[in-house]
Amino acid sequence: xxxxxxxxxxxxxxxxxxxxxxxxxxxxxxxxxxxxxxxxxxxxxxxxxxxxxxxxxxxxxxxxxxxxxxxxxxxxxxxxxxxxxxxxxxxxxxxxxxxxxxxxxxxxxxxxx
Amino acid sequence: xxxxxxxxxxxxxxxxxxxxxxxxxxxxxxxxxxxxxxxxxxxxxxxxxxxxxxxxxxxxxxxxxxxxxxxxxxxxxxxxxxxxxxxxxxxxxxxxxxxxxxxxxxxxxxxxxxxxx
Numbered sequence: 001x002x003x004x005x006x007x008x009x010x011x012x013x014x015x016x017x018x019x020x021x022x023x024x025x026x027x028x029x030x031x032x033x034x035x036x037x038x039x040x041x042x043x044x045x046x047x048x049x050x051x052x053x054x055x056x057x058x059x060x061x062x063x064x065x066x067x068x069x070x071x072x073x074x075x076x077x078x079x080x081x082x083x084x085x086x087x088x089x090x091x092x093x094x095x096x097x098x099x100x101x102x103x104x105x106x107x108x109x110x111x112x113x
Numbered sequence: 114x115x116x117x118x119x120x121x122x123x124x125x126x127x128x129x130x131x132x133x134x135x136x137x138x139x140x141x142x143x144x145x146x147x148x149x150x151x152x153x154x155x156x157x158x159x160x161x162x163x164x165x166x167x168x169x170x171x172x173x174x175x176x177x178x179x180x181x182x183x184x185x186x187x188x189x190x191x192x193x194x195x196x197x198x199x200x201x202x203x204x205x206x207x208x209x210x211x212x213x214x215x216x217x218x219x220x221x222x223x224x225x226x227x228x229x230x
Contacts, residue, residue, distance in 0.1 A: 006155075036219075041223070043117070043221030043223050043224055044156070044221045046220070049218070089155065091156075100158065100169060100171075101158065101219065102158065103156035103157075103158070105155035106155050106156075
């Protein structure tokens with residue numbers, strides 16, 4: 001029973017266009033969400049996060065949107081660059097559970113030149 | 114500064130043998146996590162250490178898996194009597210104390226790729 005879902009295993013986008021990666025969660029106790037990017041043969045690297053008290057957080061080309069009522073968050077990358085091609089993991093945590101994080105299965109983004 | 118390091122980077126072993134995987138977290142980080150990623154799967158939480166507190170072992174898949182963290186720093190994940198389904202990339206991550214971190218962030222090591230034949 002996956003608590004964090006990323007229903008698109010892969011996504012292809014043209015360079016310069018917007019990439020939208022989606023994530024859904026089932027546990028309403030989750031109050032902190034993160035996105036990680038992973039290149040082959042490397043560990044995931046932190047990208048951006050959002051607390052449940054916000055509905056948007058922006059950092060350069062990356063914006064994360066949170067819709068608590070729908071238990072849905074999305075990562076927008078604009079403009080997309082070939083170097084953004086990687087696997088993107090959504091992760092969620094709940095303060096009451098401590099610092100334990102639950103990761104989604106990941107979405108492989110390919111940005112085509 | 115140095116990031117999270119893991120050793121070995123690759124390990125091939127025979128079914129039934131024991132393996133030890135090592136993680137060196139970032140200095141000063143109090144939290145340490147172990148995850149594994151099987152082929153085509155997401156990150157599966159295994160175990161979590163926070164300071165001197167009892168570890169959260171809720172993700173360990175069987176009693177063949179154990180982990181320890183000595184001196185609040187280096188951690189070793191041990192898999193006894195390995196099985197073929199244990200083949201995966203084992204990732205370690207560490208986090209700074211929450212009072213020092215602007216936000217909860219995990220820093221991952223490069224992983225150990227384990228293949229059980």
